[in-house]
Amino acid sequence: MNKQIIINILLYYIINICLGQDYYYIERNALILLYNNTNGDEWTNSDNWLTNKSISTWYGIQVNDEGFVEVIGLSSNNLYGQLNSELGDLIHLKHIDFGLNYLTGSIPLSFGYLTQLESLSFDTNYFEGSLPFINMFNYLQFISFHSNYFTGPLDINSISLTGVYCPSNYFTGSISSHFNNYSINYYNIENNYFNGIIPSHLNQTLIQTLNIQLNELSGQLPRLPKCIDSVYGQFNFLTGPLLIDWKEYDKLTQIEMPHNYFTGTIMPIYSDVIELVYFNYNYFSGPVPQISRSNVIEILLLYSNLLTGTIPDMDQCILHKCFYGLNYIEGSIPETFGNCKYLTQLHFDGNLLSGSIPSSFSSLSLLGTFFINDNLLTGAVTNAVVTNWRIIIDMDISNNLLSGEIPKALKKSKLLTMLFLANNQFTGTFPLLMSSMVQVDTRNNYLTGTIPLLSQTLQYLYASNNLFEGEITYSDLYTSLTFYEVSSNYLTGTIPTSLASLSVLNALYLGTNYLSGSFPNEYCNVASLRLLNINELDMCVPSCLTRAAYSVSKYEFIRCQNEQDLALC
Numbered sequence: 001m002n003k004q005i006i007i008n009i010l011l012y013y014i015i016n017i018c019l020g021q022d023y024y025y026i027e028r029n030a031l032i033l034l035y036n037n038t039n040g041d042e043w044t045n046s047d048n049w050l051t052n053k054s055i056s057t058w059y060g061i062q063v064n065d066e067g068f069v070e071v072i073g074l075s076s077n078n079l080y081g082q083l084n085s086e087l088g089d090l091i092h093l094k095h096i097d098f099g100l101n102y103l104t105g106s107i108p109l110s111f112g113y114l115t116q117l118e119s120l121s122f123d124t125n126y127f128e129g130s131l132p133f134i135n136m137f138n139y140l141q142f143i144s145f146h147s148n149y150f151t152g153p154l155d156i157n158s159i160s161l162t163g164v165y166c167p168s169n170y171f172t173g174s175i176s177s178h179f180n181n182y183s184i185n186y187y188n189i190e191n192n193y194f195n196g197i198i199p200s201h202l203n204q205t206l207i208q209t210l211n212i213q214l215n216e217l218s219g220q221l222p223r224l225p226k227c228i229d230s231v232y233g234q235f236n237f238l239t240g241p242l243l244i245d246w247k248e249y250d251k252l253t254q255i256e257m258p259h260n261y262f263t264g265t266i267m268p269i270y271s272d273v274i275e276l277v278y279f280n281y282n283y284f285s286g287p288v289p290q291i292s293r294s295n296v297i298e299i300l301l302l303y304s305n306l307l308t309g310t311i312p313d314m315d316q317c318i319l320h321k322c323f324y325g326l327n328y329i330e331g332s333i334p335e336t337f338g339n340c341k342y343l344t345q346l347h348f349d350g351n352l353l354s355g356s357i358p359s360s361f362s363s364l365s366l367l368g369t370f371f372i373n374d375n376l377l378t379g380a381v382t383n384a385v386v387t388n389w390r391i392i393i394d395m396d397i398s399n400n401l402l403s404g405e406i407p408k409a410l411k412k413s414k415l416l417t418m419l420f421l422a423n424n425q426f427t428g429t430f431p432l433l434m435s436s437m438v439q440v441d442t443r444n445n446y447l448t449g450t451i452p453l454l455s456q457t458l459q460y461l462y463a464s465n466n467l468f469e470g471e472i473t474y475s476d477l478y479t480s481l482t483f484y485e486v487s488s489n490y491l492t493g494t495i496p497t498s499l500a501s502l503s504v505l506n507a508l509y510l511g512t513n514y515l516s517g518s519f520p521n522e523y524c525n526v527a528s529l530r531l532l533n534i535n536e537l538d539m540c541v542p543s544c545l546t547r548a549a550y551s552v553s554k555y556e557f558i559r560c561q562n563e564q565d566l567a568l569c
Helices: 002-019 023-037 085-089 109-113 132-136 200-204 335-339 359-363 408-412 497-501 521-525
Strands: 061-063 069-073 080-082 095-097 102-105 119-121 126-129 142-144 149-152 163-165 170-173 186-188 193-196 209-211 216-220 230-232 237-240 254-256 276-278 285-287 299-301 306-308 321-323 345-347 352-355 369-371 376-380 394-396 401-405 418-420 425-429 439-441 446-448 460-462 483-485 507-509 531-533
Touching: 023 085, 085 109, 109 132, 335 359, 497 521
Parallel strands: 069 095, 080 102, 095 119, 102 126, 119 142, 126 149, 142 163, 149 170, 163 186, 170 193, 186 209, 193 216, 209 230, 216 237, 230 254, 254 276, 276 299, 285 306, 299 321, 321 345, 345 369, 352 376, 369 394, 376 401, 394 418, 401 425, 418 439, 425 446, 439 460, 460 483, 483 507, 507 531
Antiparallel strands: 061 069
16 A cells, blocks of 8 residues: 555656646645535635635635645534545645534545645544555644544554544554554544554553543553553453552543453552542452542542452542442441541442441531442431531432431431432331432331322332331322332221322332222223232222233233232222
């Protein structure tokens, strides 16, 4: 390919000399064809194009001292259509920018003649096909092909390359040639199909930003260059230990490597500059890493690994998000975590934590999500702990051994939409809470009193297997109620017809209670109803609610008691 392009260029010069062609005319002609091919009459700015004025006055065109075209800058200019092959005649071009237009088709192979190119931008168009000529550009410093449909390998041999910006395409193949120039400082190939290993000499480059996420890269991540400030590598197939001694990287502010196959331990994060650490969804093992007293970490995601040991103390903390969930961490939650007063999201779920919720958590007034479900926590959730949680949105403390009453102080939390308390040992009545509730789950506790009336935004109420009594309470404000589960309690009275007015009711679980009377015929008209549990109710049921009355396509998931035991009304 390289030899052929060189031969073509030489032949081109010889023919033009022999024919006495005016090279300025050739360049003007190439630009006129560009205008015609890309709907020039509709360009946002086409000042002086196709006029007799010098092409140096045409919008987006710059020339060198000899008058040859050196720059084409037509980004965001409403270009439609395909690039013409005659652009390969502009052999003095150094900079091309066709970004943010509506160009289609493949890049003409004649671009291989443009051996003086220093920067090339095709951002956000509809280009497709491969770029086999890209390795001809020995002076190329920066390429930007963001958001197109380019395919095939991307072989770059330029010794001058400092920046690669090619996310969101369909490039494949190796990236080994991309680091031949050690002066490269910016590299982004996010969301492609590059594969193979990352070259070991990566640490010899001057890369400051490395973005390789959403590819198919494998093998071990080599040592990073000491000048690096940000790394993004999620959703690849990277393996092995992570070779990072934090003290060696005094510029590294963020590293995001989730959804890989990293193993080994995470070294203590003794860094005064790192702000974001994303190591979730890997196979890291060993203890939860210690963090330096002078840390400035704002986001620490270690979710879903194989970490063991206990949660380290947090003497100084500006954490906003802390995810330790889905590991094998044990022991109690340190009181010092109450120092993390900027926390907005705290996830300790799915571990082996024991002890009580620290009283120091009362200082976490910015908390928006609090997930400590699926642990072995005991004791009460006191009003003092939650009284300052005024902007809490999602709270999941289910599947523990927590006891006592549900804290009434949660009523102050006006934004609370999801409250999961299931599978604990809570007692007492359910407090009247806020007006923003969407999901409430109190299953498998020892709650008493009546089923509470909650907010008009309520969609899911799970309250089975408690000690609730009295009649089923219902509010006309429940217009969004989809799932209503109150089975296995001590409810009495009749089934209210009002629930049948809900147009979105999908599930109704009333079984194993002490309800009486007959099942209202009105429920036959609830078209959205798919799940029905009326087990062990001493009442007759309309024939329309038997399985035989339903078409499988519409009521495929209906559940009733054994139909031979039904007393039909």
